[in-house]
Amino acid sequence: MFARALPLVTLASLVLSTPACVPHSSTPMTGRVEVPLAERRIGQYISSGWSFDTSSFWIEGPEGLVVIDVQFLPSVAAEVIAAAERVTRKKVVAAIVLHANPDKFNGTATFQARGIEVWTAEQVLARIPEVFARRTEAFAERYAPDWPTAVPQPRSFGAATTTLKLAGLELKAHVLGPGCSPAHVVIQWEDHVFVGDLVANKAHAWLEIGEAEEWLKRLAEIEAMKPKTVHPGRGRSGTLELVANQREYLQTVLSLVRAEKPTLPPDETAIRRVRSELERRYEGYRFPVFLEIGLPAVWRRLAAENTTDGPAEGAAEEPAQPAGSNPTSQP
Template sequence: MRHLFCTTFLTVAMLSASCAADSPVVRPPKGQVYVFESDASGFNTKTVFYDDGQQVVAFDAQFTEGSAEQAIAFLKQQTSHPIKYLIVTHPNPDKFLGVPAFKKVGATVIMSQETAQHMPAVYDYKKYYFVNIAKSFTDSSFPKPVTADKTFADTYTIPTAGGGTVELRELHQAGISSNQTVAYIKQANLLIVGDLVHHRVHAWLEGPIVEGKAAYQTQPWVNALRRLQKEYPATARVYGGRGEAAPAALAFADQIRYLTQAETITRSYVESLPGNSLADKKAKVDYATLTKAFEREFPGYGLSYMISYGAYGLVNSL
């Protein structure tokens, strides 16, 4: 797990990780969208808030309760409407560890049954890293496990003001994580997809955590994106877990291209290294050099530290 996140929690916070983000306030045809982005210490995770005019639905809870409190404070500067629901899109810690802050303000926490099922193993994997390797937390200071107030198997509908809905859907397939929930807000033509999309920033290429190991695979992630391409309007505005929002036609095509090229870049670099076997070569990977290769291929993309600390999953998958 040497490259699981970073050598220390503070190291990430000191990295330059700015990107060309959308305005934090967007006014779709129905309702409003507010977007909070943490700093690098929270892995530049975005919490998306949909305000229907009476109440707010939040998507993803941030990495710590402190970051979640910052997101909630940001929202209070935009609207007086209460957060009624928090949706966890997938079982990665920057999506669920901040849950207690949302519960304190009265939000009902909703996630799929698959997310709830996979969360404990991911929690243990990440806690081990941060406590025992990075030593950025102690056993007692690391965020505590969290639970949902409501889980669902396949779909779940949240009614909104004016007769609209937020339609939650579990994809039941791996992508960046072991599974993924997406949300479509038809009346506003918005699609929230969590970390399946990192538009115009580098992606976290660790992969799902399976039996205590990172299990990255490109094709399932690409398959999930192609499925969304077919099943949702090309004009829908897509909000990913990091990076800019973009029309679905652009967001999905660019992410597929990125993932395909990411594997090509990584394989080419690994195979160029000295060694008698692929295992020998992988052991000699210099992640700073690999990061530079990504930067050359994707000029203008932000969050290069995603490659430096997350691409070990892709490397190990070769």
């Protein structure tokens, strides 16, 4: 069951329809930009596969634009700003990071260098230095020189759910617990929610910390917000059907792993069986490589639950990357 994407217009059609006297940035676009026909105050930038088809969104307010998630590469962050301002003819004045993965926070300094405030929750901010250090070790050489030279440092709006008043908008920032990361922010505006990688449209889940059961609770919390439109971290926006699809996917992961009666250490042959079945059931989903680290993490989590002595060694909150693997390498 797949959620139907909302009708869209492209950046090209929007730019061609604007008056010729309006100045546009010369920043080239390596990704693509789409704006729902039904809600022209929201735009979506989708990066290329080189930076993992990552979505950033903007919301147009009376006093400027707010961007949701600031991208994996500084160059792409600049593209997001240029695209949003090109389409709307307004300035980006603020941005929000939804969770502590580099595709959400790496562009922070690019925004800040333009005088744009970047915000996140205290819990997310606390995770960024450790996550950035690990991802720098894995990725900096490959992406050099297009990689941050210092730890990204958004500002904290606090540790509790709050209302952010930015660009003349009132955005409810829900601070949620573990899912694909140890902490999340979900932004609610009118009948829209911006959920980051808690929901993906036709992409495999980022299960690095193995918290599939906690993740299901986050989906229930999103549904309780009663949105009409869900804006995911990957893929096009859609209805609450996207949340239902994500729940069914996570439940399938849990069911397949539990059927293998997981124990420690992880059984690599059994994990390959689970991955093969997931790829069969979700044929066409992007980034199956995410399963390289995700399925062992879920296995360790469920195996630890089956013990009577508490979590065993290897069931840490954020498991180390297996030697020789790169869980977020481009497919």
